[in-house]
Amino acid sequence: MRAISGLWRWRHNPLRRGTDLVEAWVALVALLLVLVGAPVIGCLVGSVAQDALQRSVREQLHARHPVTATVVRGLSRLDPDPEISPARDLRSRVLAQWTAPDGTRRHGPVTTGLGSPHPGDHFTLWTDAHGDAVTRPLDSATATTHAVLAGCGAAALAAGLVEGIRRLIVWRLVRRRYARWDQAWDRAGPDWGRTGTGS
Incomplete structure (x- = not known):
């Protein structure tokens, strides 16, 4: 305005x-x-x-598949970072087994959201077409x-x-304005205001 x-x-x-x-x-x-x-x-x-x-x-949902994995045994509990995740977001490393989308049986260490996993517990694991564990696909809202x-x-x-x-x-314009003022002062000379006083 x-x-x-x-x-x-x-x-x-x-x-x-x-x-x-x-x-x-x-x-x-x-x-x-x-x-x-x-x-x-x-x-x-x-x-x-x-x-x-x-x-x-869409590509991630097409390439990644949810499977049900079973805990064989717990490996370690991962403490959440208090600065980036809430205390209720407990993660655990477990040795699990699952069936890949191609029907082969797979097993290996994975991270799960189970706070205190016990052998025989089930959880959802995302895998690629070969059955390797991958991260959850990006959802539409995110x-x-x-x-x-x-x-x-x-x-x-x-x-x-x-x-x-x-x-x-504006800075350039102000500099130009000051330069013109300096030129005007130089033209007026050091006796500006005292012209004809005989000094």
């Missing part, structure tokens, strides 16, 4: 310098780019990220959240870039 009022105020002012008008126009263009351009960029980036992530979700965050980040980055360019232009 300051940009618009600045343009209107300087429109017919006889004290207006060229740099004042340029500064007001730069502020107005930057405001429009931040209010319109940054959200458009954010939407475009978010849309592209959403498409890519949802495609990845993919959407990542896409929204990417769009918001792109919009914020675009707005910051516009503001940085605006500040750089």
